[in-house]
Amino acid sequence: MTLYETVFVRRSVRQYDKSPLDAGVLAEIQSYAAAAKQLPGQSARFKTVDSSGLKGGIAPYAILAHSGGTDAELVNIGYTLQGVDLYLQSAGYGSVWCGMASPREGAPDFRILLGFGKTEVPLRGGEGDFKRKKLSDISDADNAVARAVRLAPSAVNFQPWKLSFESGKFTLRVNVHGIGRVLPGKLYLYDLGIALKHAELALQHENKTVAAFSFGGNGKDFMVEARYE
Numbered sequence: 001m002t003l004y005e006t007v008f009v010r011r012s013v014r015q016y017d018k019s020p021l022d023a024g025v026l027a028e029i030q031s032y033a034a035a036a037k038q039l040p041g042q043s044a045r046f047k048t049v050d051s052s053g054l055k056g057g058i059a060p061y062a063i064l065a066h067s068g069g070t071d072a073e074l075v076n077i078g079y080t081l082q083g084v085d086l087y088l089q090s091a092g093y094g095s096v097w098c099g100m101a102s103p104r105e106g107a108p109d110f111r112i113l114l115g116f117g118k119t120e121v122p123l124r125g126g127e128g129d130f131k132r133k134k135l136s137d138i139s140d141a142d143n144a145v146a147r148a149v150r151l152a153p154s155a156v157n158f159q160p161w162k163l164s165f166e167s168g169k170f171t172l173r174v175n176v177h178g179i180g181r182v183l184p185g186k187l188y189l190y191d192l193g194i195a196l197k198h199a200e201l202a203l204q205h206e207n208k209t210v211a212a213f214s215f216g217g218n219g220k221d222f223m224v225e226a227r228y229e
């Protein structure tokens with residue numbers, strides 16, 4: 001299954017078979033995460049661990065994301081690890097973003113982790129199995145990018161996105177004031193990166209490529225603009 005196809009069937013997995021994964025499988029997952037495509041100019045680091053050293057872990061294993069904490073670096077982690085989430089589920093494993101888990105031994109540049117392991121639940125059957133907002137509530141157009149973004153995972157399923165389209169360009173916005181009252185930290189920046197990954201896969205599926213991403217904000221909205229050809 002391709003990563004794009006996985007967008008339409010993935011789920012957050014919270015029930016796992018806790019028997020260990022082979023060392024070779026773990027090494028493969030680590031290599032995939034370490035080589036996963038990041039946003040231009042970014043260089044987050046990813047480390048695969050078993051969950052014994054974590055507080056609040058949901059899955060038997062986890063990929064820890066380490067980087068600086070600027071807005072662009074957090075968006076980059078969302079973008080990069082969502083590619084890994086889709087890879088894991090396309091390969092038959094379960095995965096779940098864990099905003100509340102962390103290593104027991106503090107690491108100053110640890111940001112967030114993605115739990116994973118042998119799943120005990122099947123993939124979704126299709127778009128109808130997702131609990132999501134109506135497409136028209138998040139986008140001013142109905143197209144492949146909007147449909148893929150709509151299914152993206154987000155912290156507490158808040159789905160903070162607003163998409164608008166112009167010729168060769170879309171803008172993805174998050175209302176920072178609205179979401180800041182509901183969620184701790186800046187989890188919405190991971191959500192934004194996650195949505196960008198889904199948008200990019202939809203563009204690639206249509207044989208388009210993203211030419212440039214730019215990030216910005218006006219204090220009320222945080223936004224990413226993507227130009228594609």
Ligand SMILES: Cc1cc2nc3c(=O)[nH]c(=O)nc-3n(C[C@H](O)[C@H](O)[C@H](O)COP(=O)(O)O)c2cc1C
Pocket residue numbers: 010011012013014058096097098099100101130151152153154155156157187190191194
């Ligand atoms: C940044 C982020 C943090 C999350 N943190 C948690 C978490 O701490 N615990 C949890 O059970 N799920 C967590 N989730 C999973 C969301 O609850 C889940 O993606 C959302 O409810 C949509 O469900 P789905 O992924 O099955 O489509 C998180 C998701 C994201 C994107």
